[in-house]
Amino acid sequence: MGHDQAFAELGLPKDASEAEIKGAWRRLASRWHPDRNASAQAVARMQRINQAFEAIQRARQDGDSAAEPAPEPPPPAPAQAQPAHPPIHRKLKLTLEEAAAGCIKALRGSFTPTCHHCQGLGHRVLGSRCRRCRGSGTFVRPTAWFGWPGQPEDCEDCGATGIAREPCAPCEGSGTLAEQRYEVQVRIPPGVRDGDLLHVAARRTPADLEVQVGVAAHPLFTLQDDGDLHCRLPVDGFAWMANRSVPVPTLDGVQPLALQRGRQRYELPGLGFPRHHRGPRGAQVVEIEPVFPEKFSTDQDILLDQLIASCAATEPRLAEWQRTLRARERKRPRG
Numbered sequence: 001m002g003h004d005q006a007f008a009e010l011g012l013p014k015d016a017s018e019a020e021i022k023g024a025w026r027r028l029a030s031r032w033h034p035d036r037n038a039s040a041q042a043v044a045r046m047q048r049i050n051q052a053f054e055a056i057q058r059a060r061q062d063g064d065s066a067a068e069p070a071p072e073p074p075p076p077a078p079a080q081a082q083p084a085h086p087p088i089h090r091k092l093k094l095t096l097e098e099a100a101a102g103c104i105k106a107l108r109g110s111f112t113p114t115c116h117h118c119q120g121l122g123h124r125v126l127g128s129r130c131r132r133c134r135g136s137g138t139f140v141r142p143t144a145w146f147g148w149p150g151q152p153e154d155c156e157d158c159g160a161t162g163i164a165r166e167p168c169a170p171c172e173g174s175g176t177l178a179e180q181r182y183e184v185q186v187r188i189p190p191g192v193r194d195g196d197l198l199h200v201a202a203r204r205t206p207a208d209l210e211v212q213v214g215v216a217a218h219p220l221f222t223l224q225d226d227g228d229l230h231c232r233l234p235v236d237g238f239a240w241m242a243n244r245s246v247p248v249p250t251l252d253g254v255q256p257l258a259l260q261r262g263r264q265r266y267e268l269p270g271l272g273f274p275r276h277h278r279g280p281r282g283a284q285v286v287e288i289e290p291v292f293p294e295k296f297s298t299d300q301d302i303l304l305d306q307l308i309a310s311c312a313a314t315e316p317r318l319a320e321w322q323r324t325l326r327a328r329e330r331k332r333p334r335g
């Protein structure tokens with residue numbers, strides 16, 4: 001039904017307000033409803049009144065939701081084209097180690113399948129006219145209120161369509177069948193990132209699984225986009241001075257790292273996170289913070305004095321400098 005025709009059907013001007021439209025529909029519905037109007041054209045007239053009202057409402061909703069004139073909307077996809085069951089959405093939390101190496105996780109849950117007898121509608125459409133509303137889609141409850149007609153209501157028997165239906169027996173009108181439990185082993189490939197979606201085809205489940213992976217923050221490592229893992233570690237300052245090795249945590253367990261005096265950043269290639277799914281691994285980047293005692297103990301002081309004294313003996317430049325310094329002192333004029 002066209003826009004102008006719809007307004008004409010309700011006897012309204014085209015700029016009628018929402019309240020005027022509803023009022024006109026109520027007035028006409030209570031006059032033409034087949035429950036109170038036995039004339040031959042009552043059913044047809046009531047259907048036109050409902051169509052006109054819906055057409056105006058639809059046009060107003062479209063106008064509200066689109067500021068600019070929208071192109072013709074595509075026709076809605078037929079229900080049969082949809083997959084039998086929409087995928088089951090699940091979330092899965094992994095540690096960084098699990099995400100890096102890949103793992104197998106068991107997912108258990110329950111699933112309420114859509115009734116395939118009625119495509120989830122809960123009813124079967126019979127095609128004939130609804131008996132309760134006589135095809136009008138609306139129904140007026142009798143009231144004892146001074147004989148005033150009650151408000152027309154949507155007919156529940158036919159969902160306000162005016163076409164008869166019967167409840168679907170296999171699902172008892174609910175549109176869903178008995179709940180099923182499932183358990184499935186999901187193989188997570190190495191290198192999944194936080195927020196990744198994994199599609200698991202249905203083999204042991206009533207529908208495909210859509211698994212959203214969450215990767216927990218790691219207490220030591222920060223994952224970079226390129227797969228490098230960054231970490232910051234305190235190391236013994238004397239070990240750093242002495243070029244000793246210190247144990248360093250990696251995704252593959254603790255490994256020795258040979259410190260180099262003066263250097264604070266180290267790269268361990270191949271010990272990072274996969275650069276992409278199943279791809280080669282990035283590097284682990286270790287940033288060290290050499291830690292020295294705030295205050296030396298007596299024992300440390302004695303040892304340091306010995307170290308200082310020994311330094312001149314092994315380093316010719318220092319021995320030379322100390323001789324120069326003593327010679328200058330001797331030449332200084334006194335008095």
Ligand SMILES: [Zn+2]
Pocket residue numbers: 115116117118119120121122123168169170171172173174175176
């Ligand atoms: Zn059903």
Ligand SMILES: [Zn+2]
Pocket residue numbers: 130131132133134135136137138155156157158159160161162163
């Ligand atoms: Zn009905």
